[in-house]
Amino acid sequence: MDLKLKVWRQKDSASKGKFEIYNAPNINPHMSFLEMLDVINEDLIHANQDPIAFDHDCREGICGACSLTVDGKPHGPEKGTTACQLHMRHFKHGNTITVEPWRAKAFPVIKDLIVDRSAFDRIIESGGYVSVNTGSAPEANMSPVPKHAADSAMDSAACIGCGACVAACPNASGMLFVAAKVSQLALLPQGQVEREKRVLSMVRTMDDENFGNCTNHYECEAACPKEISVGFIAKMNREYLRASLCDSGSAGNTKDAVN
Amino acid sequence: MTLDARVPAGLLHEKWDNHKFNMKLVSPANKRKYKVIVVGTGLAGASAAASLAELGYQVDSFCFQDSPRRAHSIAAQGGINAAKNYPNDGDSIRRLFYDTIKGGDFRAREENVYRLAQISNSIIDQCVAQGVPFAREYSGYLANRSFGGSQVSRTFYARGQTGQQLLLGAYQALARAIHLKQVTMYPRTEMLDLVVVDGAAKGIIVRDLITGQIRRHAADAVVLATGGYGNAFYLSTNAKGCNVTATYRAYKRGAFFANPCYTQIHPTCIPVSGDYQSKLTLMSESLRNDGRIWVPKQKGDKRPPQEIPEAERDYYLERKYPSYGNLAPRDISSRSAKEVCDEGRGVGETGLGVYLDFADAIKRLGESVIRERYSNLIQMYEKITGENPYKVPMRIYPAVHYTMGGLWVDYNLMSNLPGLYVLGEANFSDHGANRLGASALMQGLADGYFILPYTIGDYLARTKPGVISASHPEFLKIETEVKDQINRLLSINGKRTVDDFHRQIGKLLWDYCGMARNELGLKQALAQIPGIRKEFWSNVKVSGSNESLNQSLEKAGRVADFIDFAELLCLDALQRAESCGGHFRTESQTSEGEAKRDDTKFCYVSAWEYQGADCSPRLNQEPLSFENVHLAERSYK
Numbered sequence: 001m002d003l004k005l006k007v008w009r010q011k012d013s014a015s016k017g018k019f020e021i022y023n024a025p026n027i028n029p030h031m032s033f034l035e036m037l038d039v040i041n042e043d044l045i046h047a048n049q050d051p052i053a054f055d056h057d058c059r060e061g062i063c064g065a066c067s068l069t070v071d072g073k074p075h076g077p078e079k080g081t082t083a084c085q086l087h088m089r090h091f092k093h094g095n096t097i098t099v100e101p102w103r104a105k106a107f108p109v110i111k112d113l114i115v116d117r118s119a120f121d122r123i124i125e126s127g128g129y130v131s132v133n134t135g136s137a138p139e140a141n142m143s144p145v146p147k148h149a150a151d152s153a154m155d156s157a158a159c160i161g162c163g164a165c166v167a168a169c170p171n172a173s174g175m176l177f178v179a180a181k182v183s184q185l186a187l188l189p190q191g192q193v194e195r196e197k198r199v200l201s202m203v204r205t206m207d208d209e210n211f212g213n214c215t216n217h218y219e220c221e222a223a224c225p226k227e228i229s230v231g232f233i234a235k236m237n238r239e240y241l242r243a244s245l246c247d248s249g250s251a252g253n254t255k256d257a258v259n
Numbered sequence: 260m261t262l263d264a265r266v267p268a269g270l271l272h273e274k275w276d277n278h279k280f281n282m283k284l285v286s287p288a289n290k291r292k293y294k295v296i297v298v299g300t301g302l303a304g305a306s307a308a309a310s311l312a313e314l315g316y317q318v319d320s321f322c323f324q325d326s327p328r329r330a331h332s333i334a335a336q337g338g339i340n341a342a343k344n345y346p347n348d349g350d351s352i353r354r355l356f357y358d359t360i361k362g363g364d365f366r367a368r369e370e371n372v373y374r375l376a377q378i379s380n381s382i383i384d385q386c387v388a389q390g391v392p393f394a395r396e397y398s399g400y401l402a403n404r405s406f407g408g409s410q411v412s413r414t415f416y417a418r419g420q421t422g423q424q425l426l427l428g429a430y431q432a433l434a435r436a437i438h439l440k441q442v443t444m445y446p447r448t449e450m451l452d453l454v455v456v457d458g459a460a461k462g463i464i465v466r467d468l469i470t471g472q473i474r475r476h477a478a479d480a481v482v483l484a485t486g487g488y489g490n491a492f493y494l495s496t497n498a499k500g501c502n503v504t505a506t507y508r509a510y511k512r513g514a515f516f517a518n519p520c521y522t523q524i525h526p527t528c529i530p531v532s533g534d535y536q537s538k539l540t541l542m543s544e545s546l547r548n549d550g551r552i553w554v555p556k557q558k559g560d561k562r563p564p565q566e567i568p569e570a571e572r573d574y575y576l577e578r579k580y581p582s583y584g585n586l587a588p589r590d591i592s593s594r595s596a597k598e599v600c601d602e603g604r605g606v607g608e609t610g611l612g613v614y615l616d617f618a619d620a621i622k623r624l625g626e627s628v629i630r631e632r633y634s635n636l637i638q639m640y641e642k643i644t645g646e647n648p649y650k651v652p653m654r655i656y657p658a659v660h661y662t663m664g665g666l667w668v669d670y671n672l673m674s675n676l677p678g679l680y681v682l683g684e685a686n687f688s689d690h691g692a693n694r695l696g697a698s699a700l701m702q703g704l705a706d707g708y709f710i711l712p713y714t715i716g717d718y719l720a721r722t723k724p725g726v727i728s729a730s731h732p733e734f735l736k737i738e739t740e741v742k743d744q745i746n747r748l749l750s751i752n753g754k755r756t757v758d759d760f761h762r763q764i765g766k767l768l769w770d771y772c773g774m775a776r777n778e779l780g781l782k783q784a785l786a787q788i789p790g791i792r793k794e795f796w797s798n799v800k801v802s803g804s805n806e807s808l809n810q811s812l813e814k815a816g817r818v819a820d821f822i823d824f825a826e827l828l829c830l831d832a833l834q835r836a837e838s839c840g841g842h843f844r845t846e847s848q849t850s851e852g853e854a855k856r857d858d859t860k861f862c863y864v865s866a867w868e869y870q871g872a873d874c875s876p877r878l879n880q881e882p883l884s885f886e887n888v889h890l891a892e893r894s895y896k
Binding site for chain 1: 424532
């Protein structure tokens with residue numbers, strides 16, 4: 001099939017970007033979206049033009065590197081699918097496809113379709129872990145975890161940190177990402193000791209990193225390639241309230257809470 | 260030269276304990292004076308960086324991805340082995356040790372493997388304490404499943420995303436250390452060379468992938484945890500960024516490269532569908548627990564699978580290996596798939612595929628059980644192929660997946676260059692000629708959490724901290740060489756793209772040095788590689804400049820190294836005129852077509868020593884001796 005692409009091109013973070021139109025003739029429906037971009041890039045290189053820069057790595061939907069907004073939807077039209085697993089059979093001959101980077105204040109564009117998502121790393125750094133040093137763990141079966149808790153923790157832990165939730169949200173909120181980690185660790189016995197400090201610290205960092213608030217649009221869940229439920233945001237809100245009322249995690253202590 | 264692996268004396272099961280006692284320690288107050296560079300943030304790198312930081316060392320951590328959380332360990336699906344024996348089915352440290360040695364076709368170092376089995380249990384403890392959401396039974400205790408190459412159930416798993424969950428555990432430990440300012444993290448930064456001063460590793464040269472800036476980083480020791488070289492074959496299950504550059508350039512600086520010909524072709528991947536294909540996708544081997552593998556008995560049978568009656572199907576693994584059946588080890592399963600396809604009994608459009616069929620398991624257990632066990636894998640398959648495996652059997656074919664070879668290391672995981680440590684898939688040490696499923700995660704975490712933190716102290720305790728700075732003349736010299744290579748790549752402005760060369764060298768390796776190898780083919784490959792190299796350096800087209808984010812330039816450096824490395828791979832495959840594990844020489848097989856080892860001639864590790872661009876590398880050997888297992892023909896019948 002023959003397609004037209006309207007692609008966001010931006011030289012670097014300081015430059016202004018704009019859309020460019022490219023022809024994509026003879027596209028095989030079995031190709032993935034990124035393989036289609038590979039083919040276009042080969043043509044651009046032969047034509048002495050700068051290839052389109054985009055983040056990608058595993059190309060099997062688990063590393064979370066790819067981050068394309070396709071026709072206004074993060075990762076494109078298919079439910080529960082990363083852009084690298086989106087195949088061209090979902091498009092039709094003659095389509096014009098618009099490809100943009102994630103759009104969010106917290107994710108500045110680095111080049112073309114590549115954005116800086118290090119804000120997510122800083123949120124995890126502020127508390128998204130259990131502070132256990134290597135070597136100090138007890139025997140693994142010492143603390144049984146009810147199967148439903150383990151399963152629910154796994155549901156939230158499936159987050160790949162791609163940032164589609166932020167790109168999809170009209171407020172560019174990072175709450176689904178933060179809620180996924182907060183919930184995973186709050187559901188498990190290992191996460192209890194730091195439970196209050198963790199949620200207060202991670203939410204504070206999220207706010208400091210210029211993410212917006214949640215106003216219940218549920219766009220994040222719709223865009224999430226791992227289909228993580230907005231129910232976890234509700235859980236995080238409860239965790240936050242609970243922690244705010246607890247002595248150990250009173251707001252004044254949050255800054256150094258996790259040290 | 261005969262290599263000394265510095266294995267401690269004593270009984271096998273006491274060696275590691277004794278060694279831990281005998282090694283020198285760095286006192287708590289002195290640890291902060293030492294700086295350690297860790298390159299790579301997969302399971303091995305992230306666990307090492309976090310653990311070293313917790314001990315009090317200053318750590319600089321590097322990865323080429325935008326975040327350390329995206330290293331390719333994340334894609335491991337099936338699980339991680341440990342000798343916990345929770346199912347009470349006869350497992351033990353000794354059995355895990357034996358299975359791993361046998362699985363590796365008796366080409367691994369006994370003492371390393373035994374230590375790995377000993378440490379395996381602590382890894383599970385550590386990961387559970389971090390909040391890794393392993394699968395659990397209704398009792399709340401940890402669940403186990405079986406995996407290829409073993410008759411006990413010792414594999415711990417988190418749905419089909421075990422690698423992801425273990426990596427996030429290690430990443431979060433690393434994030435904590437970054438927060439506490441014990442680790443300085445450099446994402447989007449690629450190591451381009453190793454700096455060796457007076458014979459010892461003292462730092463690295465890196466390129467900032469956003470600005471193009473070339474930087475020098477000095478340290479008291481350098482740890483490479485940069486993964487394997489499967490992408491030399493272009494099509495593999497590795498992530499697109501995986502490359503051999505860090506280990507190959509360390510090899511060019513004097514580190515020995517061991518057993519490069521030991522490559523693992525994984526039996527259960529989605530078949531190739533076209534020329535544009537950029538990578539292959541693995542379907543976890545755990546699917547073989549419930550899926551049955553078959554092809555039609557009749558050559559060229561083009562009927563849809565549902566229409567082929569039971570009597571006209573050949574469940575060839577169950578037929579040939581009745582005691583392991585569909586759980587035969589990877590190398591054996593892959594070769595069997597190739598055999599039936601070579602006979603013209605392959606399925607799918609290309610004829611390069613076999614069926615993996617869940618119909619019986621669905622009949623026995625119900626679709627919901629199969630869904631619970633494998634839903635994410637089955638979804639992944641559906642997305643890629645547009646077919647529904649609950650209704651029609653999956654089509655699978657072998658693909659390059661893992662590389663057992665890597666930089667040579669001694670018992671302490673130190674290469675022959677003092678101060679250069681190599682962990683995880685990047686080293687050669689534990690899997691011999693074939694790795695068993697669910698053992699890569701175990702090895703990466705054993706190296707990073709529980710081995711390196713002890714052994715590196717022994718080296719640092721004998722080293723004065725901070726003696727060599729990044730302004731040492733050797734750093735400046737190597738920085739210049741790195742810049743020169745980049746300028747050279749950018750100035751060629753030829754006619755062929757980097758990917759085009761990558762596909763060419765990859766196809767050559769797959770054709771002549773893939774699942775089956777022979778002298779004639781390897782010699783042909785070796786004759787062709789210099790021509791490809793020459794054309795690359797005169798006709799490659801790399802667009803853009805160094806001073807910006809330039810993915811074409813990043814790839815060009817990696818492919819240049821793949822081309823050079825391909826020669827080493829073929830050379831090693833040629834000299835090892837025996838079959839063992841993943842290395843199958845057609846000249847060396849039993850009457851039944853199984854791999855035939857030659858223990859009198861090849862019971863050694865080959866460790867290649869670089870001799871300069873225009874010279875053949877020198878082959879050094881580390882003899883392997885087996886005192887605790889009997890060298891036997893590896894049978895899974």
